[in-house]
Amino acid sequence: MDFTDTTEEAAFRAEANAFLSQHLEPKKAAAIRSGRREDYLQRAKDWQKVKAENRFAQITWPKEIGGRGGSPMQQVIWNQEESKFDAPIGPFAIGLGMCVPTVIAFGSDDHKKRYVQKALFGEEIWCQLFSEPAAGSDVAGLKTKAVKDGDDWVINGQKVWTSGAHYSDYGILLVRTDPDVPKHKGLTMFIVDMKQEGVDVRPIHQASGGSEFNEVYFTDVRIPDSDRLGEPGMGWKVALVTLMNERLAVGGSPGPDWAEIMDYARSSGSMSDQAFRAKLADWYVAAQGYKLTKFRTQTALSKGETPGPENSIGKVITANHLQDICNSAIEMQDHYGIISDKDKAPADAIFQESFMWAPGLRIAGGTDEILKNIIAERVLGLPQDVRVDKDKPFSAF
Amino acid sequence: MNFDFSDDQKFLRDEARKFLEAQCTSAHVRAVLDDDGMSHNDEVWQKIVEMGWLGAAIPEEYGGLGLGMLELCVIAEELGRVLAPVPFGSSAYFFAETIKLAGSDEQKAEWLPKVADGSIVGCLATTEGPGALSASNVHTTAKDGVLSGTKVPVTDGDIATHAVVLAKEGSGAGLYVVALDQDGVSRTSLKTIEPTRSHAEITFNNASATRLVPQEGNGLKPYEGNGMVLLEQIMDRAAVLLAFEQLGGASRCLEMATDYAKERHAFGRPIGGNQAIKHKLADIYVKNEVARSNAYYGAWALSTDAAELPEAAAAARVAASEAFWFASKENIQTHGGMGFTWEVDCHLYYRRAKLLAVQAGSPAVWKEKLVSALETKNAA
Numbered sequence: 001m002d003f004t005d006t007t008e009e010a011a012f013r014a015e016a017n018a019f020l021s022q023h024l025e026p027k028k029a030a031a032i033r034s035g036r037r038e039d040y041l042q043r044a045k046d047w048q049k050v051k052a053e054n055r056f057a058q059i060t061w062p063k064e065i066g067g068r069g070g071s072p073m074q075q076v077i078w079n080q081e082e083s084k085f086d087a088p089i090g091p092f093a094i095g096l097g098m099c100v101p102t103v104i105a106f107g108s109d110d111h112k113k114r115y116v117q118k119a120l121f122g123e124e125i126w127c128q129l130f131s132e133p134a135a136g137s138d139v140a141g142l143k144t145k146a147v148k149d150g151d152d153w154v155i156n157g158q159k160v161w162t163s164g165a166h167y168s169d170y171g172i173l174l175v176r177t178d179p180d181v182p183k184h185k186g187l188t189m190f191i192v193d194m195k196q197e198g199v200d201v202r203p204i205h206q207a208s209g210g211s212e213f214n215e216v217y218f219t220d221v222r223i224p225d226s227d228r229l230g231e232p233g234m235g236w237k238v239a240l241v242t243l244m245n246e247r248l249a250v251g252g253s254p255g256p257d258w259a260e261i262m263d264y265a266r267s268s269g270s271m272s273d274q275a276f277r278a279k280l281a282d283w284y285v286a287a288q289g290y291k292l293t294k295f296r297t298q299t300a301l302s303k304g305e306t307p308g309p310e311n312s313i314g315k316v317i318t319a320n321h322l323q324d325i326c327n328s329a330i331e332m333q334d335h336y337g338i339i340s341d342k343d344k345a346p347a348d349a350i351f352q353e354s355f356m357w358a359p360g361l362r363i364a365g366g367t368d369e370i371l372k373n374i375i376a377e378r379v380l381g382l383p384q385d386v387r388v389d390k391d392k393p394f395s396a397f
Numbered sequence: 398m399n400f401d402f403s404d405d406q407k408f409l410r411d412e413a414r415k416f417l418e419a420q421c422t423s424a425h426v427r428a429v430l431d432d433d434g435m436s437h438n439d440e441v442w443q444k445i446v447e448m449g450w451l452g453a454a455i456p457e458e459y460g461g462l463g464l465g466m467l468e469l470c471v472i473a474e475e476l477g478r479v480l481a482p483v484p485f486g487s488s489a490y491f492f493a494e495t496i497k498l499a500g501s502d503e504q505k506a507e508w509l510p511k512v513a514d515g516s517i518v519g520c521l522a523t524t525e526g527p528g529a530l531s532a533s534n535v536h537t538t539a540k541d542g543v544l545s546g547t548k549v550p551v552t553d554g555d556i557a558t559h560a561v562v563l564a565k566e567g568s569g570a571g572l573y574v575v576a577l578d579q580d581g582v583s584r585t586s587l588k589t590i591e592p593t594r595s596h597a598e599i600t601f602n603n604a605s606a607t608r609l610v611p612q613e614g615n616g617l618k619p620y621e622g623n624g625m626v627l628l629e630q631i632m633d634r635a636a637v638l639l640a641f642e643q644l645g646g647a648s649r650c651l652e653m654a655t656d657y658a659k660e661r662h663a664f665g666r667p668i669g670g671n672q673a674i675k676h677k678l679a680d681i682y683v684k685n686e687v688a689r690s691n692a693y694y695g696a697w698a699l700s701t702d703a704a705e706l707p708e709a710a711a712a713a714r715v716a717a718s719e720a721f722w723f724a725s726k727e728n729i730q731t732h733g734g735m736g737f738t739w740e741v742d743c744h745l746y747y748r749r750a751k752l753l754a755v756q757a758g759s760p761a762v763w764k765e766k767l768v769s770a771l772e773t774k775n776a777a
Contacts, residue, residue, distance in 0.1 A: 001467060001697045002399055009398065073398075262771065271772070281764035284771065285716045289687030292694050295400035302398055313683045369672070375682050376675035380655050383670035 003295065005077075009302070012074050016056065016081045023050055024085040041167055044088040048122025057120050058096060065104065065112065066120045073302045091164055095119055095126030099172045102242045103191065106229040111191065115170065127168035129159040129192065129216060130239065136161075137370045139174070140183045140236055141389075144218060146175040146190070148225075153177070153190065155198075155221040161364075165201045165214040168194045173223075174239050177232050179395040186394055187235030191227040198222075208356040255322045255354035255361075258283040261329050264351075270332050279328060283321055290317045309378045312371045315361075320368070323358035326351045400693060406471050409464075413450075413475040420444050421479045423742050429482040429593045430745065436556045436586070436595035442483040443515075451489050452513030455497070460510030466700040470641045470692070477645025480749050482593040484518050484553035490638040491631070492519020495561045498634070499572055499609040499627045508559070508574065520557035522548035522599060523628065529762045530563075532570055532625050537601065539564035539573055544581075544606040547598060552756060554597030555586050562606065569622020573606035581605065591752040593745065633706050635757050636714040637695035643717035643753050644685070644692050650724035650746050651681045654731040661733075674731060681724045688713075688720035708774065711767035718754040718763070725750035 005013055024047070051057040052066060059075040061067020068074070082089070100119045103111055118124040135142040144157025155175060165171070171192045178186035194201070198221035203211035230238040262280055265271045290313065297307045329351035330337035339345040340352040362368055376382045389397055402410070421441045429435045445451070454469040455461025462468075469489065476485055493512045496505055496519075511517040524530055525537065525548060537546025544564055551560065554577075562573045575582065581604030587596040611627065655678055658669030668674050695713030698706040725747040729736035736743040754760060 001402065001693065001700065003697070005398060259775075262775065266772075266775075277768045278761065278764045280771075281711075281715055281767045282719075284767065285691060285712050285719075286687055288694070288712050289690045289716055292400065292690035293686055295398060296690060296693070298398045299400045313686050316679075316683055317687070369676065372676040372679035373672065375679040376669075379682060380651075380675075380678055382655065382658060382675050382678065383667050385670070385672065386666075 013077050020085050027086050044091045045122040052121040098242045098245045099126040101245045124169040127165045127171040129171045129173040131161045144175045146177050152222045155218040159216040162214045180393045183394045184236045188232045189229040189235040189238040190223045261325050312374045319362040326355035410471045417479045426480050426482050438482045446515030455513045460513040470696045473638045473641035474645040477642030478649045484556045487520040487553035488518050490635045491521035494634050499611045501610045517558045519559045520553045522551040522560045523563045537564045539566050544601045544604045547600045549598035550596040554599050570624035572609045572624045575606045591748040633710040636710040637699045640692040640713035640717035643721040647685050647721040647724040650728040654728040684720040688716040691716040708770040711763045714763045718760045721750040
């Protein structure tokens with residue numbers, strides 16, 4: 001049992017680190033959080049291009065399509081190293097992590113030729129259009145419909161919570177093509193040009209004050225049948241491939257952690273509070289538990305094994321604790337804690353900012369409740385929830 | 398990266414599990430539970446002695462198997478799963494590890510082979526009353542090899558042949574090995590919430606005692622009064638081993654609860670189909686995984702004598718205490734009324750969970766140790 005890299009892993013880590021040092025500044029938490037949003041998109045595109053040119057963009061993709069032909073372990077090492085730097089990677093996470101792999105798996109040769117390189121080199125950004133106002137956790141209950149008209153499909157309906165739709169060029173779109181069969185069987189996946197007529201992207205003003213997500217309205221949008229991914233009615237199967245890729249992403253820390261609140265507590269004299277010390281111990285133990293669980297996952301990866309759904313514990317732990325840590329930090333500041341002005345508030349208002357962001361983190365990518373269902377059903381083998389609509393035509397509801 | 402046990406260690410785990418499932422059944426545990434006069438299950442104990450597990454982490458030169466601490470961790474988890482009603486932890490984690498850490502070469506040569514072959518059974522006697530242990534609440538005294546005072550409760554105090562006793566000496570405290578079959582020692586069995594493990598009150602009245610004298614090095618000096626310093630290190634080591642026992646128990650509770658939730662029907666379907674139950678079991682799973690990962694880190698620190706041992710041990714203990722406590726109480730809850738009957742084993746885990754959580758210092762004590770360690774580390 002040890003934590004050191006194998007010789008090969010160490011060599012790859014050194015290579016990755018040298019490349020990163022050459023192109024990026026080391027991460028400084030306060031600087032990252034204080035913004036520089038205005039040029040972020042352009043910096044992200046530039047960085048993506050440099051990565052692709054040097055075959056660091058998609059480590060596990062085959063070389064023929066611009067990847068490195070590397071192992072999942074190398075991807076993990078790359079992610080770890082890149083997270084130490086001020087790397088603008090946000091806009092590409094969904095496209096390259098989820099959408100383009102779906103295009104690669106289900107698209108035609110023409111699709112791959114047309115889209116993969118441009119996405120890889122940062123020239124085009126993708127978004128994923130699954131959720132709807134009435135279909136969140138139950139995505140297969142979506143209502144946006146596509147009707148065949150000659151060689152085209154005509155799309156009408158509304159998507160929601162679409163990250164980055166406002167700067168995306170293309171999206172993968174899951175719609176209902178047959179309402180007269182059970183819900184999972186009537187779905188079809190398409191590639192959609194986000195800049196075409198009839199696609200209306202409207203930013204959502206979030207509770208946190210930001211607008212990273214959008215509503216997207218489709219009014220008589222025409223998509224050629226050739227831009228279909230998979231057979232009509234097979235959309236759910238295609239979507240599962242997209243969602244499986246989501247799970248492979250090994251995320252970093254989403255905000256202030258035990259170390260940051262400890263720093264703050266030390267500077268503000270709160271370390272003498274016994275109740276706070278006990279909480280701090282709990283946060284450390286949970287964060288450490290999750291970090292070390294990822295080490296166990298990496299060990300499985302480096303032995304060529306496939307990690308299971310065990311990783312679902314991550315967001316249950318981190319999202320809750322982020323909320324709790326920020327709550328405690330604000331209470332520690334007493335009345336002053338309500339101030340979110342970065343020039344006035346302690347610790348650059350990072351706790352206040354994350355306090356408002358944390359509720360979203362507990363929902364995005366699956367609520368705590370959905371993740372606990374996944375653990376219960378897929379890890380512990382408990383019976384699935386009752387699904388009264390499972391075998392009935394969608395139109396019956 | 399290899400954050401896992403080796404294939405050999407996993408083989409040992411599988412063999413230990415098979416052995417214990419056959420040789421240490423619920424009936425063996427209940428034999429001790431149901432008989433007030435029975436301190437432990439001697440049949441199980443003798444078989445464990447024959448397996449040589451007591452010597453797993455004792456060097457071969459002292460009659461042990463010379464495997465290592467990781468192997469002892471593996472065994473500890475399996476003993477925890479079956480609630481082994483034997484003085485293994487007292488003899489192997491507390492007594493033997495104390496001798497290994499705080500004994501001279503002669504003292505190691507005298508006692509370790511006897512622990513390994515089961516001819517003596519050791520225990521650790523520290524506490525004297527309610528509340529966390531500190532130098533100020535130790536009243537037992539030692540002077541010129543003679544020890545007097547009362548220790549209560551002493552886990553396995555009425556089975557053990559020898560005890561390591563914490564006693565005041567001069568301005569500090571020292572650790573002494575005391576033979577428990579001498580005239581100066583009297584013992585009374587105690588009624589506790591965990592009858593499958595025995596506990597005693599031991600009174601020493603001018604008992605003859607041998608002071609442990611650690612070899613110099615490893616940050617230790619054989620000066621007078623260093624007992625509390627040594628005890629901290631002993632507790633760090635024991636905490637990791639106890640964490641594995643706790644993890645074994647917590648894992649077993651999750652299995653019991655999951656099996657029952659699949660089997661027991663209400664309102665026309667298994668109760669495990671209801672989210673209230675599913676989420677409860679998922680919560681146990683999350684806590685158990687947090688505990689497992691922290692325990693592995695503790696095992697790594699223990700086996701390599703890493704500088705991180707104090708915080709790794711504390712994190713392992715805090716996580717494991719929480720996981721076992723939570724799993725044991727929610728296991729009863731999942732079983733409903735059945736879970737509260739004497740006949741169903743749920744309460745045995747509930748009892749053991751609490752014993753292990755307070756046995757080497759309560760979670761509050763360990764949380765404080767953890768935060769202090771983090772403060773020291775971050776100050777450097």
